[in-house]
Amino acid sequence: MADSSIVRTRFAPSPTGHLHVGGARSALFCWAYARRHGGRFLLRIEDTDQKRSSDAAGLAFLEDLAWLGIDWDEGPEHDSCGGGEAGPYFQSQRLDIYSEHFERLIESGAAYRAFETPEELNEARKIARANKQAYRYDRASLNLPDQTIQQYLDEGRPHVLRFKVPDDQEIVVQDVVLGEIRLAPGELEDFVIRKADGFPTYHFAVVVDDALMEVSHVIRGQEHLANTSKHVLLQTALGFEHPAYAHVSLIFNPDGSKMSKRDKDKLLRASVKERGIDSPPSGTGIEEDAWASWLKDKSIQLPSEQLVLLAETLEIELPEIDVADFEKAGYLPEVLLNYLALLGWSPADGREQFDAAFICDNFDLDRIVKSPAKFDRDKLLAFNLDALQVMGEDEFVSRFRQWCQLHHPEYCRHFDESTFDHFARANKERCKSFLDPVKSGGFFLVDDESLEWPVIKPVRKALCNGEPSGFDRLEAMLPVLREIDDWTVSTLESTFETLAQDHAEGNLGKVAQPVRIAISGGPVSPPIYDTLVILGKQSSIRRIERCLENRDTICPAG
């Protein structure tokens, strides 16, 4: 340990695609802590599982981190982030480093070879479970005669390396958030540190890497709490210093279950089973084999594109779990970051809305809460609204345009640049997320000749009821609107004021609402003059005409 006073934190995900919000918060806390204390934040890829192959898609979370504005000083290179002296930062490239440390443990007798097969162990676990007993590895291989071991080795029997847990001492973990956690002697079994394929297990790799990368503070989710005792033991056996630990509570769904990256699979799997679908629906691109094993094994996740396609065919709405889901749903990265920071942490001054710089200036471990938090989308949405409202108009337009290009290019294609601009501005005051204008603006995209008017209460109220009715007023207004040459917000505004005087005793709503419905097909749209201008004179007139033509369907006689 070169200089123990320098703060070094790390985020160490496995390369399984997108970053989920729990991971994002861990990364945020690590990052903020390093920034607050003038330290370094590193990223390390925990890819020691050969079965879950790590292709390029596995590294999608790098984009998610970057989107959130979390940058790393060392780790995989991405844009201007990454690099560093303590690499490689992919565990699969550090195998020779681990073997050196395995050797030390074998020589000192702190680790031993074990020859049981996974099947044997599974069987033993099952029996123990059936007898309502806690299963612990029985150390059978530890008691094997040297001769037998040599014989097995000569035969080339596959084997793992297990760590010999001292059975006479209590293990104490000091946690910055939780305090002191004690584990009685004998609670821990001799856990595996090297798999049969020669790769280290998570426990071993994490300890070696944290030590070699001089990580000073391990900030991670509480699901790792039970592992920490193993790590502490390994550190002692290897002669490493213990980093400071801070275990952050988990993030839950509103229903109280753990918010997991596997939730989407879980939801779909349940639905598939319920409907008795036993082969992969066509168009999802899922192979028969993959489908079968996915159905059987809860720990298997489908690639995200297949997940999306499957959800579409089943007409199921997937929960927002990944950072990318929130991006797609139209949230601002700075708002998500803000909200995530509030999940388990709060600044001393009680402020709730702040930016990344504020977090970096104020974050500390002593204000982290121990209890778990439920993810509250309403609050996130409210924060998003606030951020959208205070955003400058130009910034809003350009960010909204960028987002549309990515997620709803049909709007960019449909409008020319200045009309898109107007569309964006007209929506700014009234949207909670980038998705709102898109969801409510579908009528802009439909053909004038195919616009329909659903016969729902607010429509009938505005169009059919009263004397004169909305339709009567529309009829009277149409010729006036036809005569307008200067189809602009200001001209329309003065025209409508006159129309309101002439036909509705000055009540603007009485003239605006029928027009709104006529041109949008429903009772909701951006401010009426903006809507008329964005749509254009020709379309607006045509839609009013067609609405009038449909009077009898919309207001059935009686």
Add this chain to the structure above:
RNA sequence: GACCCCAUCGUCUAGUCAGGUCCAGGACAUCAGGUUUUCAUCCUGAGAACAGGGGUUCGAAUCCCCUUGGGGUCGCCA
């Protein structure tokens, strides 16, 4: 089942470590009014919590114990 962690309004939390200033504060949500050309905003107001039981103490949301509830882990996953 074993072990470990947690427990303040519906939700996120402040207050807990250094007991009194807390008949518990804020935010989101809810409800009621008001503003508004629709929706969304915006403004005003209201209701809403220390899980239960024992201690310790002059005094407990704060300290201790038990119960209950929730969660995590128990993989040759990370």
